[in-house]
Amino acid sequence: MQPLIEVRHLEKSYQAKQVIQGISFEIKQGEILCLLGPNGAAKSTTINIICGALGYDSGEILYQGKPIEKNIKGFKEKLGMVPQDLALYEDLTAEQNIRFFASLYGLKGTALAEGIEFALHSVGLTAHRKEKANTFSGGMKRRLNIACAIAHQPKLLIMDEPTVGIDPQSRNHILAAIRKMQKNGMTILYTTHYMEEVEEISTRIIIMDHGKMIAEGTKESLKALSGEKNIVIELATSTVFSLDDFYHIEGLKEVKMEKQQLIATTIQGVENLDKIISVLIQLNQKIQNVEIQSNNLETVFLDLTGRSLRD
Numbered sequence: 001m002q003p004l005i006e007v008r009h010l011e012k013s014y015q016a017k018q019v020i021q022g023i024s025f026e027i028k029q030g031e032i033l034c035l036l037g038p039n040g041a042a043k044s045t046t047i048n049i050i051c052g053a054l055g056y057d058s059g060e061i062l063y064q065g066k067p068i069e070k071n072i073k074g075f076k077e078k079l080g081m082v083p084q085d086l087a088l089y090e091d092l093t094a095e096q097n098i099r100f101f102a103s104l105y106g107l108k109g110t111a112l113a114e115g116i117e118f119a120l121h122s123v124g125l126t127a128h129r130k131e132k133a134n135t136f137s138g139g140m141k142r143r144l145n146i147a148c149a150i151a152h153q154p155k156l157l158i159m160d161e162p163t164v165g166i167d168p169q170s171r172n173h174i175l176a177a178i179r180k181m182q183k184n185g186m187t188i189l190y191t192t193h194y195m196e197e198v199e200e201i202s203t204r205i206i207i208m209d210h211g212k213m214i215a216e217g218t219k220e221s222l223k224a225l226s227g228e229k230n231i232v233i234e235l236a237t238s239t240v241f242s243l244d245d246f247y248h249i250e251g252l253k254e255v256k257m258e259k260q261q262l263i264a265t266t267i268q269g270v271e272n273l274d275k276i277i278s279v280l281i282q283l284n285q286k287i288q289n290v291e292i293q294s295n296n297l298e299t300v301f302l303d304l305t306g307r308s309l310r311d
Helices: 043-050 068-077 094-104 109-123 138-150 168-183 195-201 219-226 244-248 273-282 297-305
Strands: 005-014 017-027 032-036 058-063 079-082 156-160 187-191 204-209 212-217 228-235 252-258 261-267 287-294
Touching: 005 043, 017 043, 017 212, 032 043, 032 168, 032 195, 043 156, 043 187, 058 068, 068 079, 079 138, 094 109, 094 138, 109 138, 109 168, 138 156, 138 168, 168 187, 168 195, 195 297, 204 219, 204 297, 212 219, 212 297, 219 287, 219 297, 228 273, 244 252, 244 273, 261 273, 273 287
Parallel strands: 032 187, 032 204, 079 156, 156 187
Antiparallel strands: 005 017, 005 058, 204 212, 228 261, 228 287, 252 261
């Protein structure tokens, strides 16, 4: 199947600084592609270029196989944008806000009415349609911000950190709405700093840093990049014993005791649980529970982009 969006060898500079360095990727029809990166990675610049709000120096962006410049108006009609900063008219009601933004996409009559109902229902604001935006909580404003971007039911929805600073209930509702829209055929490009959101909704992930793509894949394949897993074995007692014998086991990188738990860090792909248990039996230790923990996305992200602060 042809990708919905193709980004080819994209480059962008501000004055003498190159902020995007020849990146290429695809956005597949019907997927939720999560674009990750620390501050300064050029995520927002990339998004602004894709949606046509910012120019670029070289490269190419295709929509359904054709350069977006050939029909930029038609492309933007198929696009929905949820900006990081709220874009609402505070003195208008929820319905009036959606009506205004939907009308910019040319919706009229029945199509406009149906689009408003779809947007309000999708974000759970139907009961608040006649209330002004300036009376809404932060979470409700975020949801209204999304509603204004989806009334025309875009083919591609770009969401730039749409859940910043909101309550867990609003976040859960937004994530559920995203999954439902994707299930119904919408394609979504999503940026966030919340790794638990990426775990929940992503079908594929791209990690950027310093204007380059440094990793791409599913959450499972990216987790495998770390090359390590932890084996956590809960023991019946907290007796002290030597850990020296464990270091003769193939693939074992580190072993430590925390209260009644033996934690062994071992290389992915090396099956050595039986040998670890064998040593424990030789040490007359009774085992209560065994858990194998793969690295999470946050660990992988920090390993790839570094752990120092970014300004």
